[in-house]
Amino acid sequence: MMALLKRDLAIATRSGGAAMLGVLFFLAVVAVIPFGIGPDLNLLARIGPAILWIGALLASLLGLDRLFQADREDGSLDLLLMQDWLALVATVFVKCLAHWLATGLPLVLAAPLLGLLMNMSALSTGAVMLTLLAGTPAISFIGAVGAAIAVALPRGGLLVSILILPLAIPVLIFGVSASYAAVTDPDPFWPPFMILSAIALFFAALGPVAAAAALKGASD
Amino acid sequence: MQATATKLKGRRGDSVLFEDVSFTLTRGEALVVTGPNGAGKSTLLRVLAGLLAADSGRFTLAGDDGAELPVAEFTHYLGHRNAMKRELRVSENLAFWQRFQAPESGRGLSIDAAIDAVELGGVAHLPFGYLSAGQQRRIALARLLVAHRPLWLLDEPTAALDKRSDQLFADLVRAHLAEGGMAIAATHQPLGLDAVRSLELSGRHRAASASAESWS
Numbered sequence: 001m002m003a004l005l006k007r008d009l010a011i012a013t014r015s016g017g018a019a020m021l022g023v024l025f026f027l028a029v030v031a032v033i034p035f036g037i038g039p040d041l042n043l044l045a046r047i048g049p050a051i052l053w054i055g056a057l058l059a060s061l062l063g064l065d066r067l068f069q070a071d072r073e074d075g076s077l078d079l080l081l082m083q084d085w086l087a088l089v090a091t092v093f094v095k096c097l098a099h100w101l102a103t104g105l106p107l108v109l110a111a112p113l114l115g116l117l118m119n120m121s122a123l124s125t126g127a128v129m130l131t132l133l134a135g136t137p138a139i140s141f142i143g144a145v146g147a148a149i150a151v152a153l154p155r156g157g158l159l160v161s162i163l164i165l166p167l168a169i170p171v172l173i174f175g176v177s178a179s180y181a182a183v184t185d186p187d188p189f190w191p192p193f194m195i196l197s198a199i200a201l202f203f204a205a206l207g208p209v210a211a212a213a214a215l216k217g218a219s220d
Numbered sequence: 221m222q223a224t225a226t227k228l229k230g231r232r233g234d235s236v237l238f239e240d241v242s243f244t245l246t247r248g249e250a251l252v253v254t255g256p257n258g259a260g261k262s263t264l265l266r267v268l269a270g271l272l273a274a275d276s277g278r279f280t281l282a283g284d285d286g287a288e289l290p291v292a293e294f295t296h297y298l299g300h301r302n303a304m305k306r307e308l309r310v311s312e313n314l315a316f317w318q319r320f321q322a323p324e325s326g327r328g329l330s331i332d333a334a335i336d337a338v339e340l341g342g343v344a345h346l347p348f349g350y351l352s353a354g355q356q357r358r359i360a361l362a363r364l365l366v367a368h369r370p371l372w373l374l375d376e377p378t379a380a381l382d383k384r385s386d387q388l389f390a391d392l393v394r395a396h397l398a399e400g401g402m403a404i405a406a407t408h409q410p411l412g413l414d415a416v417r418s419l420e421l422s423g424r425h426r427a428a429s430a431s432a433e434s435w436s
Contacts, residue, residue, distance in 0.1 A: 002319075003316050004316070014308070074304060078299055079321070082297060
């Protein structure tokens with residue numbers, strides 16, 4: 001399984017890999033907001049966490065459809081599927097983990113830079129980073145299910161996004177509300193953050209199982 | 221070790237491709253599946269590999285002591301596609317599959333020995349995508365050597381190979397059989413293997429609901 005993690009990370013970071021694509025898209029989305037909104041610093045600071053979260057969500061969706069499709073096209077998926085059920089679930093889990101390390105973690109690391117663009121305070125930026133750290137893995141695990149369902153479709157990218165968006169909405173809601181709660185005084189930070197973490201753990205357990213079932217069913 | 225197929229029936233959509241396919245292979249034996257395009261050779265191999273569910277019948281592997289073994293873990297499947305990443309070096313591709321498909325016994329050639337065995341010494345450091353189609357196919361064959369598994373399922377193994385490599389491939393399969401392995405290959409071309417059994421799929425399809433018909 002370590003071999004699989006290493007291989008997927010190597011592919012993501014080589015030329016044509018998805019790792020930088022997500023971050024660049026994130027940068028592009030967030031960087032144009034101040035130009036569109038205008039130089040109202042208070043407004044920017046207020047909507048900053050939400051914009052960062054929306055940007056991160058969209059950037060995570062980008063490239064999710066390739067999660068299994070790339071393996072299917074070169075035949076690797078057949079060999080990955082030739083395992084017993086538990087090993088297959090573990091394989092999907094590791095692939096999600098590699099996907100998150102390659103595309104989700106860079107978003108978390110890029111967040112402080114974009115926080116500056118949005119005139120966010122250090123505390124606010126820290127809260128967004130922490131919630132992204134807890135929330136983006138959930139998007140990878142949810143996305144694996146969509147990617148597995150659409151694996152046989154030639155242009156499944158948009159379908160994957162539409163399939164998983166409803167499931168990703170709670171992640172967005174609790175991620176943003178926890179980020180706001182960190183800087184708005186009477187609101188408590190921990191309850192929404194705990195729910196966000198619970199959602200992430202829930203999908204980390206359920207996502208690989210569902211995705212493995214979808215892959216088994218889709219094999220032709 | 222013994223591989224047994226009992227009355228396998230497979231179909232694509234509504235048409236039954238094959239029915240009543242039964243055979244037994246023991247150590248050192250090979251089976252060549254022939255038949256016209258669309259006769260169901262690939263479907264049969266995918267059913268044997270467990271990638272497709274058979275309509276009825278079953279395929280089992282039994283160890284020397286008679287205990288049933290999980291087919292997927294004792295079988296190498298080489299499909300139409302090579303299961304290699306274009307971005308990664310040849311050696312990285314092979315090292316990955318070696319670690320991923322490592323058998324319990326830990327047997328198998330080293331990466332370099334496997335590349336030498338397919339006569340491509342010196343390409344280990346190249347990205348897989350740089351190789352020609354025939355070279356890529358030979359590296360895909362090398363994957364079967366780096367992790368030892370007793371049963372090889374080969375779907376058009378010699379596609380894109382030149383005459384010389386055809387011979388090389390036949391030698392590799394012969395060596396595998398001599399070590400007590402088994403092989404089932406679907407191919408149009410004569411593989412240059414002697415003493416192999418053959419199974420011909422007729423390619424006459426029928427609707428799944430039509431009356432039964434003999435396929436032997």
